[in-house]
Amino acid sequence: MPNFREERQFLSNILDYQNIIIVGHSAPDADCIACQLVLQELFSTLGKNTLLVNTGPFKSREIQHYQDLFDHTLSTSFPTHSSIILLIDCADMPRTGLPEEITKKFPCAIIDHHPEKKTCRAKTKLIDKTQPASAVLVFHLFQASKVPISKTIAKLLFFALASDSGFFRFLNHLQTDALHMASTLMNYGVSPSEIYGQLNKGKSTAEIMLLANIIHRMKSLCDGKILLCHITSKERKKNLSSSLLFESLLSIEVVSIVVLMQELNSKRTKISFRSKGFNVQVLAKEYGGGGHLKAAGCILNTPYRRARKELIKRLNIIAFNKLT
Numbered sequence: 001m002p003n004f005r006e007e008r009q010f011l012s013n014i015l016d017y018q019n020i021i022i023v024g025h026s027a028p029d030a031d032c033i034a035c036q037l038v039l040q041e042l043f044s045t046l047g048k049n050t051l052l053v054n055t056g057p058f059k060s061r062e063i064q065h066y067q068d069l070f071d072h073t074l075s076t077s078f079p080t081h082s083s084i085i086l087l088i089d090c091a092d093m094p095r096t097g098l099p100e101e102i103t104k105k106f107p108c109a110i111i112d113h114h115p116e117k118k119t120c121r122a123k124t125k126l127i128d129k130t131q132p133a134s135a136v137l138v139f140h141l142f143q144a145s146k147v148p149i150s151k152t153i154a155k156l157l158f159f160a161l162a163s164d165s166g167f168f169r170f171l172n173h174l175q176t177d178a179l180h181m182a183s184t185l186m187n188y189g190v191s192p193s194e195i196y197g198q199l200n201k202g203k204s205t206a207e208i209m210l211l212a213n214i215i216h217r218m219k220s221l222c223d224g225k226i227l228l229c230h231i232t233s234k235e236r237k238k239n240l241s242s243s244l245l246f247e248s249l250l251s252i253e254v255v256s257i258v259v260l261m262q263e264l265n266s267k268r269t270k271i272s273f274r275s276k277g278f279n280v281q282v283l284a285k286e287y288g289g290g291g292h293l294k295a296a297g298c299i300l301n302t303p304y305r306r307a308r309k310e311l312i313k314r315l316n317i318i319a320f321n322k323l324t
């Protein structure tokens with residue numbers, strides 16, 4: 001049994017405050033939402049007042065039914081001297097989508113596993129970039145607290161871990177904590193097959209047709225090593241699991257990088273990068289974004305057509321220098 005020294009110190013720093021405002025990043029994923037719910041359970045069991053805040057949107061199907069449990073903006077009567085913002089699954093306040101004039105009034109604590117260098121000023125931090133999900137850190141925190149883990153909490157933690165690790169496919173040989181955690185959670189009654197069902201349920205014919213459409217019109221660069229896909233703002237309103245798109249395209253032998261461009265509106269474009277090993281985090285950073293080595297993204301204040309033109313130029317240079 002590890003001694004959880006760092007986790008216990010982190011807990012005791014947070015327990016100095018009576019009110020814990022648990023905030024995740026905007027456009028949350030399952031890891032972020034499930035961790036927020038688990039932290040709420042942990043701190044209310046420890047006698048604290050808690051508030052769950054996420055600005056959304058709750059786009060992924062598997063988290064939509066949790067939406068009503070969250071405040072979508074930070075309006076609280078919690079006194080600032082006895083309250084702390086606990087940031088989960090991100091380390092940078094702007095990523096929460098909350099107005100700075102409100103967040104800056106509160107001290108902040110961070111739990112995160114993302115490799116970003118930029119972190120906001122925090123009273124206390126629990127950051128481990130080697131973990132595949134924030135859920136691993138939250139699980140250790142739970143163990144350190146000695147609060148008993150219920151089946152509901154175990155399910156949420158497994159759900160978060162399975163989602164962020166692509167159902168364990170993205171793990172490398174060093175990430176043994178994740179599988180230890182999975183097996184411990186199974187002892188609390190979690191069924192991996194049930195969680196797999198939760199994460200992959202309910203796709204519609206229309207969604208698969210839209211996927212086919214996007215694949216049909218994608219652009220291939222550098223002999224198919226890079227694939228560039230595009231979703232219009234109208235298509236964005238439909239429900240599409242981009243992970244299905246990325247998975248299918250990355251399974252093509254010659255493909256190294258898949259890029260998805262989404263028109264957010266007439267002025268803003270979101271770009272997501274996925275790769276088999278090429279460092280796309282560096283690429284996303286060039287455009288002011290971030291993420292992981294094989295999965296990263298950014299949002300440009302540039303209309304789609306111009307953004308696409310610039311990006312294709314950049315990708316051609318990368319392809320020429322690094323992929324040939």
Ligand SMILES: [Mn+2]
Pocket residue numbers: 031032089113132133134164
């Ligand atoms: Mn995460």
